[in-house]
Amino acid sequence: MKKIDSHLHVNFYGFDAEGIMNYMDSENIEKCWLLTWEEKHPAFKDLYENLTIEDILKLYQKHPDRIVPFYAPDPGRPDWKSIMKYYHSKGVEGCGELKVTYKWLDNEIENVLDGLQELRMPVVFHMEESNYHFFIKRNNLFNNLLDKLLNGAFNGLSRKYIEKFINKTGFFKKTFQSRLHYFPGYMMDLAGLEYRLRQYPDVNFIAHGPAFWNQLEKNPDPYLTLGKGKIKKKGITVSLLENYDNLYADISGKSGFYALKRDPAFTKKFLNKFCEKLLFGTDNEYKLPFEEVIRRARLPGNKLKQIMGENAEMLCK
Ligand SMILES: [Zn+2]
Known part of the structure; x- marks a missing residue:
């Protein structure tokens, strides 16, 4: 079976160029999509890592049959289209990863989609x-712990209970509030996405990230970083996949992995139904058993092949 990892980064999260090739060889992955991350004005410099097209093209030139280069220049660059045309001529086959604080309805995004x-x-x-990020200098054990507890540890639940405690007692309130910084979110929101899906039926959109995957269920708990438990009522994400031929999703990252792991009965139906629209990928989370979670659904062979590689192949011919 042909396997394509449709969401990888080089020089990120423990993978240098050699690490990427070793990972692909050991997992029998024939090809991968390598994606950039470029933001001219990141919301928080500390949380941003510039992943360049140059690093990707270097590896592509060595292994043109195994690397599919993607590039997403910052949408605010006025020469966006000519940059993309230039890199297209160098081998870039898609735009990604678009991980920027723009909103779908912004004019810059219209320029990108054109x-x-x-x-x-x-x-x-x-x-x-969007959310409020808690910033503290991580210069001792206590601050280190606070940073973790207030920025996503225990799947967001420690933040929920600490906030409740602060609001009730007033303890620590001023310091807490002075350290909160607004994060506008990436590529929001789902209504804006739907507008663009309808406006650009010839562009293929491949979704990823927690705000997409958490909406598999209707009204998810806003405190949870990653949704969990049985999915009782289908959410907006499922409806969008049903209604728009040009919408796809990659299952990469923690958000994709736990979305498929949380409710095996739902996942079985979901993978069967959308086998033409889902793409295997890891986002460098190579320790999570993505393939195992997919295989648990016992899909017919042709559907498994589509998810593991054929859909990616079809999208980047
Ligand atoms: Zn990524």
């Missing part, structure tokens, strides 16, 4: 809700 329509390129994007 360009992609012209070049017939798909786009891989990361959706994440």
Whole structure:
């Protein structure tokens, strides 16, 4: 079976160029999509890592049959279309990862989508809700712990209970509030996405990220970083996949993995139904058993092949 990892980064999360090739060889992955991350004005410099197209092209030139280069220049660059055309001529086959604080309805995104329509390129994007990030200098054990507890540990639940405690007692309130910084979210929101899906039927959109995957269920708990438990009522994400032929999703990252792990009966139906629209990928989370979670659904062979590689192949011919 042909396997394509449709969401990888080089020089990120423990993978240098050699690490990427070793990982692919040991997992029998024939090809991978390598994605950039470029933000001219990241919301928080500390949380941003510039992943360049140059690093990707270097590896692509060594292994042109195994690396599929993707590039997402910052949408605010006025020469966006000519940059993409230039890199297209160098081998770039898609736009990604679009992980920026823009919103779908922004004019800059319209410019991006016009360009992609012209070049017939798909786009891989990361959706994440806005929130307040707690900033503290991590210079001792206590601050280190606070940083973790208030920024996502225990799947968001420690933040929930600490906030409740602070609001009730007033203890620590001023310091807490002075350290909160607004994060506008990435590529929001789902209504804006739907507008663009309808406006650009010829552009293939490949979704990813917690704000997409948490909406598999209707009204998810806003405190949870990653949704969990049985899915009782289908959410907006499922409806969008049902209604728009040009919407796809990659299952990469913690958000994709836990979305498929949380409710095996739902996952079985979900993978069967959307086998033409889902793409295997890891986002460098190579320790999570993605393939195992997919295989647990016992899909017919042709559907498994589509998810593991054929859909990616079809999107980037
Ligand atoms: Zn990524």
